[in-house]
Amino acid sequence: MIQVNNLKKVFNDKKRGRITAVNNISFHAREGEVFGLLGPNGAGKTTTLRILATMMAPTSGEVIVNEYNVVKAAHKVRQNIGFLSSETGLYDRFTPRETVRFFGKINGMNDRDIDDRINEIFNILGMNAFGDVRVDKLSTGMKQKLSIARAIIHNPPVLIFDEPTVGLDVITARVVIEYIKEFRKQGKCIIFSTHHMHEAEKLCDTIAIIHLGKLLSAGSLEKLKRDVRLDDLEEIFFKLIETENNNK
Amino acid sequence: MNWNNIRLVYFKEILGAIRDRRTLISMIIIPLVFYPLLFFGIGYFTMTGQQKTESLPSIIAVHGEESAPGLIEILKEEEKIQLTGMPVNNQEGLESGEIYLLIEIPDDFNINKNLNVNQSIIIQYDSTSQYSQTARRRIINVLEKYRQQIVQMRLEEVDLSIDYILPFNEEWMDVSSAERKTGSVLGMLLPYIIVILIFVGAMHSAVDITAGEKERGTLATLLVSQLSRLEIVLGKYLTVITLSFTSMLLGLIGLSIAFLTPAYAFGELSLIKINLSLYSFFLFFLVLAPLVGLASSILLLVGIFARNNKEASTYVTPIYMGAIFLGMISLSQGTELSEVMFFIPILNNSVAFKELLMGVIDWGHILSTLFSNIVIALIALLFAARLFSRENVLFRS
Numbered sequence: 001m002i003q004v005n006n007l008k009k010v011f012n013d014k015k016r017g018r019i020t021a022v023n024n025i026s027f028h029a030r031e032g033e034v035f036g037l038l039g040p041n042g043a044g045k046t047t048t049l050r051i052l053a054t055m056m057a058p059t060s061g062e063v064i065v066n067e068y069n070v071v072k073a074a075h076k077v078r079q080n081i082g083f084l085s086s087e088t089g090l091y092d093r094f095t096p097r098e099t100v101r102f103f104g105k106i107n108g109m110n111d112r113d114i115d116d117r118i119n120e121i122f123n124i125l126g127m128n129a130f131g132d133v134r135v136d137k138l139s140t141g142m143k144q145k146l147s148i149a150r151a152i153i154h155n156p157p158v159l160i161f162d163e164p165t166v167g168l169d170v171i172t173a174r175v176v177i178e179y180i181k182e183f184r185k186q187g188k189c190i191i192f193s194t195h196h197m198h199e200a201e202k203l204c205d206t207i208a209i210i211h212l213g214k215l216l217s218a219g220s221l222e223k224l225k226r227d228v229r230l231d232d233l234e235e236i237f238f239k240l241i242e243t244e245n246n247n248k
Numbered sequence: 249m250n251w252n253n254i255r256l257v258y259f260k261e262i263l264g265a266i267r268d269r270r271t272l273i274s275m276i277i278i279p280l281v282f283y284p285l286l287f288f289g290i291g292y293f294t295m296t297g298q299q300k301t302e303s304l305p306s307i308i309a310v311h312g313e314e315s316a317p318g319l320i321e322i323l324k325e326e327e328k329i330q331l332t333g334m335p336v337n338n339q340e341g342l343e344s345g346e347i348y349l350l351i352e353i354p355d356d357f358n359i360n361k362n363l364n365v366n367q368s369i370i371i372q373y374d375s376t377s378q379y380s381q382t383a384r385r386r387i388i389n390v391l392e393k394y395r396q397q398i399v400q401m402r403l404e405e406v407d408l409s410i411d412y413i414l415p416f417n418e419e420w421m422d423v424s425s426a427e428r429k430t431g432s433v434l435g436m437l438l439p440y441i442i443v444i445l446i447f448v449g450a451m452h453s454a455v456d457i458t459a460g461e462k463e464r465g466t467l468a469t470l471l472v473s474q475l476s477r478l479e480i481v482l483g484k485y486l487t488v489i490t491l492s493f494t495s496m497l498l499g500l501i502g503l504s505i506a507f508l509t510p511a512y513a514f515g516e517l518s519l520i521k522i523n524l525s526l527y528s529f530f531l532f533f534l535v536l537a538p539l540v541g542l543a544s545s546i547l548l549l550v551g552i553f554a555r556n557n558k559e560a561s562t563y564v565t566p567i568y569m570g571a572i573f574l575g576m577i578s579l580s581q582g583t584e585l586s587e588v589m590f591f592i593p594i595l596n597n598s599v600a601f602k603e604l605l606m607g608v609i610d611w612g613h614i615l616s617t618l619f620s621n622i623v624i625a626l627i628a629l630l631f632a633a634r635l636f637s638r639e640n641v642l643f644r645s
Contacts, residue, residue: 011640053472056639075474083472089465091260093267105256106473150469 001158001189002029002052007061009047009213021047023213024061029191029206031157034184036204037193038237044213045193046085049162052191053083066157066189079107082151085162092136096127096146099135100153107154114153121149125179141172148179159183161192165199177203197234207233209240216240249482253475257483258490261457265491274452275495279445279502287506297378305330306383309341312353316369319353319394328386342374348383349373359398428607435605436579439598441503442496442536443575447568449495450543454488458551459560467642477636481548485629488544496540531604534614538621539597543571545628552635570594578602590616593624 009022022044029035037045050056051063054074062069068076091099097118104114122128125145130138135146144164151159161180165173180203183190194200200207201221208218217224217240221233228236265271305328313320323329332347341347352370359367371387374380400410424432461467470480547564554560571594578598590596596617603610635641 050643055468055471056643075476078472078474081472083468085468086465089469091264091466092464093264098263102256102260103469103473106253106470106475108474 001031001033001066002027002035002191003062003064004028004048004052005062005064007048007051007063008059009044009051009056010059020213022051022058025210025213025215026061027206027208027215027218029189031189032184032187033189033205034180034203035189035191035206035208036200037191037208037210038195038197038200038204039193039210040195040241042212043210045210046162048210049083049085049160049191049193053081053160054078079154080156080158082154082156082159083162084147084151084160084164086164086166090135090143090146090150093134095132095134096122096138096142096149097131099146100149103150104153109154117153117155118149121152124182125149140168141175144168144172144176148176152183157188159188159190159192161190163193163195165194165196173199197237201233209237211241211244214244216244249476249478253479254483254486257470257475257480258486261453261484261487262490264457265453265487268456270452271491275449275491275498279495279499280505281502283499283502284506287503301378301382304379306348306379306386307332307346308349308351308383308387309347310351310353312355312357315353315355315357316359316394318359318397319351319390322390322394322397326386326390329383329390342372342380345377345379348377348380349387351387431605431607435602438605439578439601440572440575441499442601443539443571443594443598445496445499446492446536446540446543447547447571449499450488450492450540450547451564451568453491454484454544454547455551455554455557455560455564457484457487458548459554459557460551462554462642463556471642478633481552481629481633481636485544485548485632488548489540492540492544493537496536528604531609531614532601535597535600535604535617538618538625539594542593542621542625542628545625545632549628549632549635552632553641574598587612587616591620593617593621596620 005026007022007025008020011019011021013019025044025048027035037043037048039045047056051058051070052065054070054077057071064070065077066080068080070077094102100118100121101114104117109117118131122131125148127142127145127149130142135143138146148164151161159180164176164180168176177199180190180192184205192203204221206218206220207224209216209224217227217236219227224233224236225231228239230236230239307330308323309332310320310323320331323331342350350372352372354367354369357367357369369391371384373384399413403410403412461470471477475483546567550563550567551560554563574592574594575598577595578601585592585595585599590599590613596613600610600613600617603613
């Protein structure tokens with residue numbers, strides 16, 4: 001479903017010069033899989049996900065999402081993804097129903113399909129009670145549910161979630177985690193970034209640890225434990241980063 | 249490019265703007281309530297102030313009145329002049345407002361003796377006081393009367409009539425029609441006001457739906473949807489045009505209310521006489537619509553480039569000042585532009601609009617205005633669409 005080959009992204013910063021945010025990383029994620037990008041701030045997680053979501057173009061390398069190239073067929077890729085990040089804000093002056101309807105429409109859905117899908121999603125996410133309340137009156141948890149609803153309205157096979165639990169309280173974060181599990185059951189491919197070890201441990205079928213733009217290791221938790229010969233993900237994470245820093 | 253997608257973005261933005269309290273205040277409350285109240289207030293206070301100074305007699309002190317009894321006689325006859333017999337301390341009396349004007353007649357002043365000597369009467373007044381100004385006007389009339397009296401007396405002594413020194417009179421006749429007079433007054437004010445209205449209307453919305461969206465983090469959601477960058481830009485552009493045009497219309501309605509109320513700010517305009525046909529409306533539209541398009545595209549471009557609302561406001565301010573400056577040139581009555589200068593946007597809109605108000609239809613001017621505005625607006629719009637595709641602009645931090 002997602003194929004990333006030798007992806008590289010270089011930024012030219014006026015003050016800091018050339019910055020390699022993503023350095024030659026490769027991985028693939030299948031349908032029905034939760035793929036976690038685990039790394040500290042500045043590791044390159046957000047840049048990678050932005051490239052996957054067609055918001056940025058790679059400097060080199062190739063990214064294929066559900067058989068479409070993110071550069072050559074960006075429009076097709078966008079039909080196949082649902083994107084959620086802490087940056088994807090909501091329109092304060094709209095209600096959740098209006099918001100989701102708008103995103104259904106701009107994703108090419110007809111009114112009937114949108115209505116059916118809104119009923120389905122609002123039931124699953126428990127959004128009926130606040131479906132017609134303006135967004136600026138909603139709690140953080142309600143807003144995050146709406147963000148999820150908006151990302152999945154067109155029922156995309158691939159979900160790209162950039163730190164979806166950042167800034168959420170434990171209860172809301174748990175709700176998000178539960179929905180990611182639910183989407184996996186539905187056979188969707190979910191790629192999400194986090195810097196919370198326990199989230200990655202609990203949720204991911206595959207964990208990719210990235211640091212300073214490089215992919216240090218990737219695989220199931222068991223594989224990482226075997227490779228690094230440590231039992232705890234946090235220990236594995238720090239060991240890999242330490243080794244990388246020493247190699248520099 | 250899909251027009252349905254542009255329409256979706258457009259209606260989303262318009263609905264957002266309608267629900268924004270700031271839009272309500274800046275587009276409806278200010279033009280429809282604040283403008284009329286402001287002009288009415290200014291007019292009312294100016295008028296009542298003038299009425300008050302006109303109704304009160306001017307208190308005047310005369311120093312050396314025994315030297316010019318004729319003048320004193322005339323002064324005493326004047327209903328709106330009150331002579332005070334207070335001991336005169338020139339400066340203090342004037343500064344404290346106890347007297348409005350002081351006439352000093354020299355001791356050797358004698359209208360009969362010094363026939364060939366030009367004698368002076370010194371008059372002190374306070375130009376910052378409305379009362380003193382009124383007194384000055386009244387005294388000028390009195391002195392003229394006194395002067396004529398003396399001249400007449402002297403001419404009679406040598407058996408000459410007044411016509412001897414006044415070989416002719418002049419009569420001035422204004423042939424301008426009421427329409428042209430109104431056009432002239434409106435032509436000075438309106439183009440300038442309209443430039444402001446258009447820019448103010450476009451400014452808030454253009455910044456809010458571009459830099460504001462970046463700041464609120466809602467732009468990313470549009471970028472990962474199936475909308476193309478050009479569809480997003482065009483949807484937003486049409487929104488800014490709509491709001492800017494509405495701002496201009498509501499502003500004009502507000503100003504019309506202000507001008508047409510039997511208020512007092514613009515006395516000459518309360519007798520507005522202007523023939524407005526559908527054709528003249530069409531011509532107004534032809535000259536003003538490109539300005540709306542131009543202002544919207546430039547402000548949208550700036551909004552897209554800016555990181556956030558604050559940065560956008562910093563960029564927008566000099567543009568707004570520049571627009572006001574260009575609009576202001578049309579305020580001066582003698583403005584005539586060369587053919588080349590008719591390609592300078594904003595300046596050409598305001599001058600072409602002024603011409604139309606005066607009843608002049610110059611197709612060369614109208615077409616140069618249209619052409620230059622449309623070309624610059626298109627360039628700005630294409631540039632805006634390109635900026636919208638550049639990740640270093642969209643994700644600047």
